[in-house]
Amino acid sequence: MSITQFMPNGTIHLHRNDLPEGLSLGPVVAVDTETMGLNPHRDRLCLVQLSAGDGHAHLVQLIPTQHGGRGYDCPNLKRIISDPGVVKLMHFARFDVAVMQHYLDITVSPVKCTKIAAKLVRTFTERHGLKDLCKELLGIELSKQQQSSDWGAVELTAEQLAYAASDVLHLHALWAKLEALLVREDRLALAEACYAFLPARGRLDLLGYEQPDIFAH
Template identity: 45%
Template sequence: MTSVDKKPASFRVFKQDLNEETKQNFSKKGALAIDTEAMGLIHGRDRLCLVQICDDEDNVACIKIDQGQKSAPNLKELLENSCIEKVFHFARFDVAALASNLRISVNPIFCTKIASKIGRTYSPRHGLKEVILELVGVELDKQAQSSDWGRTEDLSEKQLAYAANDVRYLLSARNQLEKMLIREKRWELTQRCFQCIPVICDLDQMRFHNIFEH
């Protein structure tokens, strides 16, 4: 099992947006792991507070979003770049949060939670901690998950370590899930599910629920 205490190759914290250099470095990648932290789970009520990014070389950037902030141009350009796959765990929440708070239309999308549910049908456990433990061999510490991400002072070291670790292993998990889905002949179906995520996010933001049920 890999130690979760291993430090990332680089770790930077930005206020409001990525700088140009970091945006350009991330723009060279074919895939990026993305996560967000918010004050709660209801879009429009609970604001976005943090966006985390990690590339395949374990370079991590965290962008602290100010209260009332409505845009982040460099982040928007990066996340809307159609040449870069954005990898989330439970993309449904993060994609809607980015759209609702910063007017970012993320594309294309890979969701490790959806991929896990379609590929790992032998398990009822599809949370990030369980997926990363099985596929990557890292046990994540989730103690800082429910904390005040909107604090005006600097985030604590524990919060930043939690935020970084939530993206550092997503790309490895994504690659393992792709292999499994191709092997089980479920890859095409999974990709079609990813294409539905922006529509579901729009429905969530407008408070439509269970519209596909009888």
């Protein structure tokens, strides 16, 4: 079942359990997730947001079977997220990659991450959050009011949906700005090497190698 909601800067399509059959979102798809917390082993994946950068956000609500859903039986979503021909554009991809690899049992690749890009080229500031980047590079104000809300609810509020959609609707424009800075500072190849490592970084995090850091002395 799908529900459409309109907002000033885009259109939200809420899909329960999976994406519609045959939906194509192009070669570069903005992706984000909402979970019950920040521990992938404990805190379940509740929502996956996607956008082709066209003003439409597709939100897939993953509802547990005990609440009338299909759990993580979502073949259309998995197909796009694991497609090696589709670039997944994310902000703080390290977490999103790990949580999707854990719950969807797929390899998430290839990936680009706007947070890594920002840290490589915006070394004059510590403000690398999506809200700060959208404001400073795009002139767009994002509300983070719903960030810590209950994403496990069977019925999500209009405010939650708007918040979730805003996390993917601007990633294409943001990446265009950051990619130009990576090229300008001759760090695009370094960024791409970091992105290629993200699926393995996610697996290391899931194995508990966040601490100790195996790259430390």
